[in-house]
Amino acid sequence: MAPTKTSESKIVPEFLHHTCLTVDEHDIEATKDIPRLYVIATHATTKAAKEFAHHALTSMGYDKADFAVYQEQTPDAEGWTHGDGVIVYAKAPASQEFFVSIDTTLNTENLCAQEDGSMILPHGADHLQYILQTKIDYRADRAVTTQVQGAYLKRNDAIEAAKWCLLVDGPDDAEALYDQFDAREDLSVPEDWPFGEDVVVHAVAYTGENFLVSLRTPPAAYLKLSKHGREKWHSAKQKANEVSK
Structure with missing residues (x-):
């Protein structure tokens, strides 16, 4: 379905295309923070999303020279092994892997965009609130998959x-689908909530899969996953390890 045109310069797209960044630390302590996928931008067209994805790591302060391996999926790329949805793959000298991908959801809030694919958010908003659903299958060697389930303007609506x-x-x-189902009313973290500060729902299916439904925002992604943000995180972790020795 073609996007609805509201004026000469505005459209209401049926779908939103989200650029996501996942960092695999290959570190047991780091992987406790699930989901590891963050949305860093949203566009109204696939073309605009792909164009941004190719420069997503640059927007977060990285240079290609920061990585031991840096690969981009292009129409003439052969032997791409990182998945159809992955646009950029990079591997740091310390073996951390970066995956820039695109996920698509319905535009449930009828958000507007420019014809070039850039979003027009009302009321002075500069980012959206994203619902992420993570599935952890312990039967398949702890296989973890995360998908964007929706994008909302207001935090309370997203919760x-x-x-x-x-x-x-x-x-x-x-009760019918889950052996355990835990949910909280808001993002204030009770002392007995062990599932993560951004997690709203945790569930365990009768078949054994674990599910986490969480809220994430681009500002949090840039703070945690940008080059300088990661440097601060690793520095703090190193100091904590030294104190504990």
Whole structure:
């Protein structure tokens, strides 16, 4: 379906295309923070999203020279082994792997965009709130997959939608589909909440899979995954390790 045109310069796209960054630290301590996928930008067209994805790491302060391996998926690229949705793959000298990918969701809030694919957010907003759903399958060697489930303008709307993300047919699904189902009303973290500060829902299916539904924003992604943000994180971790010795 073609996007709805509201004026000569504005459209309401049916779909939103989200550029995501995942960093695999290959470190047990680092992987405790699930999901590791962050949304760093949204565009109204696939073309605009792909163009941004090719420069996403640059926008976060990295240079190609920072990586031992840096590869981009292009129409003439042969032997691409990093998945259809991955646009950029990079590997740091310390073996951390960076995956820039694109995920697509419906434009449920009828957000507007320019015809070039850039978003037009109302009320002075500069970013969206994203719902991420992570599935952890311990039967498949702890296989972890994360997908974007929706993008919302208001944080409270995103939290409310996150509560229902795993309940297709209503509240009864919690008992019918899950052996354990934990949800919280907001993002204030109770002392007995062990699932992560951004996680709204945790569930365990009768088949054994674990699910986490969380909220993430681009500012958090840039703070945690940008070059200087990661440098600060690793420095703090190193100091903590030295103190504990």
